[in-house]
Amino acid sequence: MENRITSLFKRKERNILSIYFTAGYPALKDTLTIIKELEKNGADLIEIGMPFSDPVADGPVIQHSSEIALENGMTINLLFEQLKEIRKTVSIPLILMGYLNPVMQYGVEEFCTKCHETGIDGTIIPDLPLEVYEEEYKAIFEKHLLSNIFLITPQTPEERIIKIDSLSTGFIYMVSSSSTTGVKESENNEQISYFERIQTMNLRSGRLIGFGISDKSSFLRACNYANGAIIGSAFVTGMAGDSKIEDKVSAFMQKFF
Amino acid sequence: MNYQSNDKGYYGTFGGAFIPEMMQQNISQLQSCYLQIIESDSFKDEFKKLLSDYAGRPSPLYYSDRLSDRYQAHIYLKREDLNHTGSHKINNTIGQILLAKRLGKTRIIAETGAGQHGVATATVCARAGLECIVYMGAVDVARQSPNVEKMKMLGAEVRAVNSGSKTLKDATNEAIRDWINNPVDTHYIIGSVVGPHPYPDMVARFQSVISEEIRIQLKEKTGRETPDYVIACVGGGSNAAGAFYHFLDNPEVQLIAVEAGGKGVDTGESAATTQLGRPGILHGSRSLLMQTADGQVIEPYSISAGLDYPGIGPMHANLFLTKRGRFLSATDEEALKAALYLSQKEGIIPALESAHALAALEMIEFKPEDVVVVNVSGRGDKDMETFLKYFQSVK
Numbered sequence: 001m002e003n004r005i006t007s008l009f010k011r012k013e014r015n016i017l018s019i020y021f022t023a024g025y026p027a028l029k030d031t032l033t034i035i036k037e038l039e040k041n042g043a044d045l046i047e048i049g050m051p052f053s054d055p056v057a058d059g060p061v062i063q064h065s066s067e068i069a070l071e072n073g074m075t076i077n078l079l080f081e082q083l084k085e086i087r088k089t090v091s092i093p094l095i096l097m098g099y100l101n102p103v104m105q106y107g108v109e110e111f112c113t114k115c116h117e118t119g120i121d122g123t124i125i126p127d128l129p130l131e132v133y134e135e136e137y138k139a140i141f142e143k144h145l146l147s148n149i150f151l152i153t154p155q156t157p158e159e160r161i162i163k164i165d166s167l168s169t170g171f172i173y174m175v176s177s178s179s180t181t182g183v184k185e186s187e188n189n190e191q192i193s194y195f196e197r198i199q200t201m202n203l204r205s206g207r208l209i210g211f212g213i214s215d216k217s218s219f220l221r222a223c224n225y226a227n228g229a230i231i232g233s234a235f236v237t238g239m240a241g242d243s244k245i246e247d248k249v250s251a252f253m254q255k256f257f
Numbered sequence: 258m259n260y261q262s263n264d265k266g267y268y269g270t271f272g273g274a275f276i277p278e279m280m281q282q283n284i285s286q287l288q289s290c291y292l293q294i295i296e297s298d299s300f301k302d303e304f305k306k307l308l309s310d311y312a313g314r315p316s317p318l319y320y321s322d323r324l325s326d327r328y329q330a331h332i333y334l335k336r337e338d339l340n341h342t343g344s345h346k347i348n349n350t351i352g353q354i355l356l357a358k359r360l361g362k363t364r365i366i367a368e369t370g371a372g373q374h375g376v377a378t379a380t381v382c383a384r385a386g387l388e389c390i391v392y393m394g395a396v397d398v399a400r401q402s403p404n405v406e407k408m409k410m411l412g413a414e415v416r417a418v419n420s421g422s423k424t425l426k427d428a429t430n431e432a433i434r435d436w437i438n439n440p441v442d443t444h445y446i447i448g449s450v451v452g453p454h455p456y457p458d459m460v461a462r463f464q465s466v467i468s469e470e471i472r473i474q475l476k477e478k479t480g481r482e483t484p485d486y487v488i489a490c491v492g493g494g495s496n497a498a499g500a501f502y503h504f505l506d507n508p509e510v511q512l513i514a515v516e517a518g519g520k521g522v523d524t525g526e527s528a529a530t531t532q533l534g535r536p537g538i539l540h541g542s543r544s545l546l547m548q549t550a551d552g553q554v555i556e557p558y559s560i561s562a563g564l565d566y567p568g569i570g571p572m573h574a575n576l577f578l579t580k581r582g583r584f585l586s587a588t589d590e591e592a593l594k595a596a597l598y599l600s601q602k603e604g605i606i607p608a609l610e611s612a613h614a615l616a617a618l619e620m621i622e623f624k625p626e627d628v629v630v631v632n633v634s635g636r637g638d639k640d641m642e643t644f645l646k647y648f649q650s651v652k
Contacts, residue, residue: 053553054426054539056433057277063420075551100275101538105552126277127538151278155440160281175279178440 016228024074266454372404449493464499
């Protein structure tokens with residue numbers, strides 16, 4: 001079977017909407033409900049965050065959700081347990097996103113095996129550098145048909161982007177500005193010239209723009225320069241509060257359609 | 258056996274650079290140019306001049322009659338406590354500020370635990386005329402207030418960190434996040450031999466002046482360049498890295514690293530990483546790390562704010578694994594006793610961190626002819642409140 005991320009980018013070239021949430025937040029049992037509701041409400045791709053105690057690439061919103069998720073008792077083990085039958089009901093691509101240490105402690109090979117069994121299509125591990133991936137982990141990931149997604153930033157030099165493009169099997173995650181997650185970015189010339197510079201590189205991989213995308217207008221703006229965009233902190237913020245989790249997800253998603 | 262890092266920053270299996278892409282440019286730049294800069298003659302001249310005229314080096318190597326008598330060996334104290342700003346931390350910050358200037362950086366960030374590295378960073382920034390922001394866990398801001406006031410007086414901005422456990426590990430996270438958000442104008446002065454390559458090697462090189470001087474001073478005083486023991490405390494491990502550096506390839510020199518045992522290694526309130534940790538990744542390098550079964554970092558405990566770090570520099574992890582270093586631990590109580598003893602017998606009030614190294618004297622069987630160097634990494638002014646509380650409790 002073809003990797004679902006690959007199929008998605010073949011099927012849909014524009015306005016791909018990817019949503020990130022932290023597994024175990026707001027409640028431990030919300031994982032499946034959030035995924036199902038996201039699919040029902042039009043998400044094209046979901047990034048499931050595996051919480052870590054020291055998420056250095058994340059801003060306050062995802063730090064906070066990770067802290068609560070860990071207090072709630074979320075672990076990689078439990079997450080796989082929750083996702084065991086996910087492919088009976090959900091068909092859009094699913095990505096696991098988290099930091100390297102918990103994955104290493106779980107065992108990289110075992111983690112990849114489990115991802116494949118569960119129907120996970122890719123991973124985003126921000127502190128796993130390109131070079132280490134290539135030398136130590138690429139073969140394992142490929143064996144289990146997992147796409148590892150790499151990030152690029154406004155500072156990433158062209159030759160490195162070309163290398164990342166050649167190693168990418170899913171898409172390239174374009175960090176919209178030099179920042180941690182959840183920092184709201186207003187449109188500026190520097191950012192647009194970065195987006196345009198990447199656009200003219202004619203990369204073979206699809207591209208999604210993330211970091212600082214929070215609403216329909218920032219989503220559509222980002223979509224002018226890539227195949228779609230990723231919303232993380234804004235969605236996590238929307239999951240707070242007392243109403244039913246289903247209602248919170250659909251209320252958030254309705255703003256995009 | 259080679260105990261230095263290779264060109265990718267690995268000490269055996271420890272080290273490396275596990276960083277998000279957002280830090281990649283700054284780290285690659287440092288990796289590709291740090292050696293060229295710090296090995297250049299102009300850098301070395303300036304560094305050396307500042308170490309002597311500004312920081313007050315060389316720091317004395319002092320023969321302690323009273324400790325020698327008590328432990329029946331020849332015991333020398335390397336007096337890093339006499340440096341400007343009160344600890345060894347100034348050696349590294351002088352080096353890194355000169356580097357930052359050469360890289361054209363205009364804004365400096367740092368993390369601090371006890372505040373010694375924060376003060377040392379604020380000091381060199383004041384002199385260099387660079388903006389300085391120090392991240393410090395909210396818990397440490399409260400328990401090390403004299404250092405907070407010093408940093409402010411020196412013109413630095415102290416940002417209290419309220420995330421996570423609000424101590425050194427979280428201050429480091431926050432400094433990394435700042436760097437991610439300010440990649441162009443900012444240099445991050447890491448205070449210990451931790452972080453992604455090239456930091457562990459770079460900081461060790463700046464601190465290596467400690468063991469360079471010990472060799473010269475010991476030769477003058479005893480006719481031999483190498484002692485039988487070098488003893489230093491280890492949190493992240495910068496003073497130990499500096500004290501061990503020029504003895505790494507002298508296997509006859511026993512390198513003793515003393516970790517913070519806290520209330521006891523098995524009490525759940527400890528920072529003895531080599532005993533409680535296993536390989537893991539934090540703050541950009543692979544090393545020994547205190548963590549839960551599923552890889553979440555455990556908040557360590559020590560009475561000393563400079564030693565309660567859940568990891569250890571990759572150089573030390575490798576010294577531990579290869580058994581080149583011998584790792585001991587001293588409890589809060591043992592450190593406090595050692596601090597009191599040195600104060601009353603030698604008139605030297607050591608930092609609580611350094612007191613852990615002194616406490617190890619009780620744990621080693623010396624021969625009468627042994628030459629022992631204990632690195633007194635800092636002075637105890639900042640710990641007076643903790644000392645007073647302890648003395649009241651034992652009265």
